[in-house]
Amino acid sequence: MSQRNLVLLGIGHTNAHIVKRWETDPIEDCRLICISKFPTATYSGMLPGTLGLQFDDDEMRIDLADLCQRSGAELILAETSGLDLDAGQLHFESHESISFSALSIGVGSMPAGWDDHQDAKSLVPIKPMQTFLQRLAATLQTDPVAEVVETFGHHTDNSKPLTSSATKRIVVVGGGVASVEIALCLHQQCEKQKIVRDFTIEIFTSSETVAEGMKPRSVNRIEQILRSRNIRITPCRRVTGVGDDFIVTEDGSHHEADVVIWATGAAAPPVLGKLGLETDDRGFIATSPTLQSLSDSRVFAVGDSGTILQSPSPKAGVYAVRQCPILWHNLHAFFDGRSMKTFEPQSDFLKLLNTGDGKAFLQYGLVTAHARWCWHLKTWIDKRFISEFQSNHQPSSQATKT
Numbered sequence: 001m002s003q004r005n006l007v008l009l010g011i012g013h014t015n016a017h018i019v020k021r022w023e024t025d026p027i028e029d030c031r032l033i034c035i036s037k038f039p040t041a042t043y044s045g046m047l048p049g050t051l052g053l054q055f056d057d058d059e060m061r062i063d064l065a066d067l068c069q070r071s072g073a074e075l076i077l078a079e080t081s082g083l084d085l086d087a088g089q090l091h092f093e094s095h096e097s098i099s100f101s102a103l104s105i106g107v108g109s110m111p112a113g114w115d116d117h118q119d120a121k122s123l124v125p126i127k128p129m130q131t132f133l134q135r136l137a138a139t140l141q142t143d144p145v146a147e148v149v150e151t152f153g154h155h156t157d158n159s160k161p162l163t164s165s166a167t168k169r170i171v172v173v174g175g176g177v178a179s180v181e182i183a184l185c186l187h188q189q190c191e192k193q194k195i196v197r198d199f200t201i202e203i204f205t206s207s208e209t210v211a212e213g214m215k216p217r218s219v220n221r222i223e224q225i226l227r228s229r230n231i232r233i234t235p236c237r238r239v240t241g242v243g244d245d246f247i248v249t250e251d252g253s254h255h256e257a258d259v260v261i262w263a264t265g266a267a268a269p270p271v272l273g274k275l276g277l278e279t280d281d282r283g284f285i286a287t288s289p290t291l292q293s294l295s296d297s298r299v300f301a302v303g304d305s306g307t308i309l310q311s312p313s314p315k316a317g318v319y320a321v322r323q324c325p326i327l328w329h330n331l332h333a334f335f336d337g338r339s340m341k342t343f344e345p346q347s348d349f350l351k352l353l354n355t356g357d358g359k360a361f362l363q364y365g366l367v368t369a370h371a372r373w374c375w376h377l378k379t380w381i382d383k384r385f386i387s388e389f390q391s392n393h394q395p396s397s398q399a400t401k402t
Helices: 013-022 044-051 064-071 129-140 177-192 216-228 270-274 317-322 324-336 372-387
Strands: 004-009 030-036 040-042 061-063 074-077 080-084 089-092 102-105 123-125 168-173 199-204 232-234 239-242 246-249 254-256 259-262 285-287 299-301 306-308 351-354 360-364 367-371
Touching: 004 013, 004 324, 013 030, 013 064, 013 102, 013 317, 013 324, 030 064, 040 129, 044 129, 044 177, 044 372, 061 064, 064 074, 080 270, 102 324, 123 129, 129 259, 168 177, 177 199, 177 216, 177 259, 177 351, 216 232, 216 360, 216 367, 239 259, 285 299, 299 324, 317 324, 351 372, 360 372, 367 372
Parallel strands: 004 030, 004 102, 030 074, 102 299, 123 259, 168 199, 168 259, 199 232, 285 306
Antiparallel strands: 040 061, 080 089, 239 246, 246 254, 351 360, 360 367
16 A cells, blocks of 8 residues: 555644544554644643743643654644645645645634734734744833843743833733633733733723623623723724724724734634635635535645534634544544544533633533632643643543533
């Protein structure tokens, strides 16, 4: 039997699971090739906590070279430039083309609308997450906070108060759960550095509330938590312009802003538009319930990158994690000529928001809570998940996430 190539484009939650499983159960006569723009993968569940100085930077990262080495996979760091389905090849800007027998695309998403304002010096899109903390630090590093930003993502000695002569006006654009966590954890990092009085944080959202999609009781409690930290919420205000020191809302009003963290809903990353595959109306790859592209059965799309047209689900990491066993089975089935499994997204799932203060907010069914035990539960789930992919973890049974 001739050797076959399984190519993973992007090593997000779902594709990382394939690399991990390959360590103990590789597909016979198949070469695994991993493609990434970055040498690490970042776990989204721990990004806010790292911003809030609850974790060291390396705790939320997967070293892809190490992961691939342990699994016997090849890692290529390159920018993808196109896909040739007729030739069965993936093309790159600075690397020779690679042939594939099967291709799994998991390149995530970008926050919607960020590219309309990318020339503004104040703009910091939340993605790509691999570089978010560094880009945020660089934007904040206009004095007087130069000393402070060097500490993003690292535990520090908080014994010496840091002072500044001016206020940093930080705007978070987008009212989803990610925006709430970023605002609260950034506030906590400022407080730990004893400079919170020198910052203002304000959330602008086009929706009537933050955390849209959560139950009204949860939304009310989350808004109370934000107000208790002096984080202002400006609802029903879509941001239409971003300057170097201001934003403009759709009613034409200007608001001062030194840093604009762009954390809106998911949009397709530019690379998906280069592949020539059928997409949904937002530019994500259209798939069947087996996670296969409607354009070519050799191509799979997972996580945020794909949309199952028959049962579309929100772009959330929990769905990417739940797709792991389905993708693993279906890749084996593809190469072995067996029947595929279908992915059926659940209608509800456990939601845990890091509120930055050693607590988390929990919603599951009719149950809501804001407590320290919720943060310990979230941290246990997150660390259990990411430890499966880090070098200090011993091979074990399949990772799960609630």
